[in-house]
Amino acid sequence: MLSVDLYRGEDALRRDRERVLRRTWQFMGHDSQTPATGDYLADVIGGAPVVVVRKADGEIAAFHNVCRHRAGALVADGAGNCGEAFTCRYHGWRYALDGRLRNAIDFGASEGFDPRNYGLFPVRLEAWRGLLFVNLDLEASPLANLIAPLAARWPDGQAAFPLTERRSHRIACNWKTYVENYLEGYHLPMVHPEFDADVVVAGYRTEVVDRVIFASAPPRDASVYGGLWGWLWPNLGVNVYRHGYMIERMTAVGPTETRLDYFYFFDPARTAELAAMLKVSDLVTAQDLQVCEEVQRNLEAGIYRGGVLSPKHENGVGWFQDRIEGALSSV
Numbered sequence: 001m002l003s004v005d006l007y008r009g010e011d012a013l014r015r016d017r018e019r020v021l022r023r024t025w026q027f028m029g030h031d032s033q034t035p036a037t038g039d040y041l042a043d044v045i046g047g048a049p050v051v052v053v054r055k056a057d058g059e060i061a062a063f064h065n066v067c068r069h070r071a072g073a074l075v076a077d078g079a080g081n082c083g084e085a086f087t088c089r090y091h092g093w094r095y096a097l098d099g100r101l102r103n104a105i106d107f108g109a110s111e112g113f114d115p116r117n118y119g120l121f122p123v124r125l126e127a128w129r130g131l132l133f134v135n136l137d138l139e140a141s142p143l144a145n146l147i148a149p150l151a152a153r154w155p156d157g158q159a160a161f162p163l164t165e166r167r168s169h170r171i172a173c174n175w176k177t178y179v180e181n182y183l184e185g186y187h188l189p190m191v192h193p194e195f196d197a198d199v200v201v202a203g204y205r206t207e208v209v210d211r212v213i214f215a216s217a218p219p220r221d222a223s224v225y226g227g228l229w230g231w232l233w234p235n236l237g238v239n240v241y242r243h244g245y246m247i248e249r250m251t252a253v254g255p256t257e258t259r260l261d262y263f264y265f266f267d268p269a270r271t272a273e274l275a276a277m278l279k280v281s282d283l284v285t286a287q288d289l290q291v292c293e294e295v296q297r298n299l300e301a302g303i304y305r306g307g308v309l310s311p312k313h314e315n316g317v318g319w320f321q322d323r324i325e326g327a328l329s330s331v
């Protein structure tokens with residue numbers, strides 16, 4: 001079991017960001033969200049502002065959302081279009097969409113200023129099935145290495161569904177508290193009793209394949225959830241259903257605050273199925289929110305000092321904790 005101190009306090013969050021969240025592939029959004037030149041998505045990744053942008057050549061690039069002059073923001077967090085260049089919101093330096101500094105107002109060669117020394121800080125960006133991932137570690141191994149076990153099980157011939165719906169929730173717990181809950185089905189009978197009408201909860205299993213954890217349970221007739229349930233190290237759920245799939249990003253916003261962003265990619269003709277799924281999803285999230293916030297409160301109370309994991313049900317949690325421990329002790 002991880003030390004309780006890893007689930008609380010600014011120090012724990014700082015170490016998670018440095019050793020885990022800034023060294024791993026983090027989901028930013030979907031290719032279809034930036035169709036035109038200058039379209040961008042900006043978010044905070046591992047505590048660092050990042051922007052991805054569609055360049056004039058049609059490719060997408062990623063940068064730190066940080067001006068090289070005095071650290072102003074190029075764009076506000078969220079989605080938008082910056083035209084043919086980024087213009088810093090502080091003093092107006094302009095950067096081409098490939099990151100080169102194009103115009104630093106009132107700086108010139110006569111002052112010995114060379115704009116080539118002030119391009120934007122790059123961020124790794126790779127895509128899979130239109131899903132955009134960034135990595136702040138420029139030396140990270142390719143995204144394909146992480147994705148491989150999921151790609152191998154992705155349903156053959158599944159359509160490229162559009163981004164149909166988004167949901168966000170705030171939850172007052174450490175991000176690892178939430179991830180651990182996500183990685184086990186031991187709690188299903190108590191917390192989500194209605195699941196058993198859809199799948200055989202007694203048959204719920206988790207399987208670790210490299211850095212992907214799969215969950216499965218025998219579906220009942222007309223199951224909504226029957227499909228492929230996956231999770232990618234360190235904080236992304238990927239669930240494939242009959243008429244679409246859903247991405248769940250788990251972002252550490254603070255030491256005891258996590259934001260869940262759900263992206264639904266669904267067959268637009270299946271509005272009734274999507275509505276039914278959203279209803280179940282909202283209920284499940286509310287149920288998980290309650291138990292995770294109660295666990296977090298107890299972790300912070302200072303009485304609990306670590307327990308024991310079920311070998312049958314909590315192998316995924318054990319793997320995650322070992323991996324966190326390894327990452328935090330790495331240099």
Ligand code: FES
Binds near residue numbers: 067071089093
């Ligand atoms: Fe960007 Fe000054 S901080 S132009």
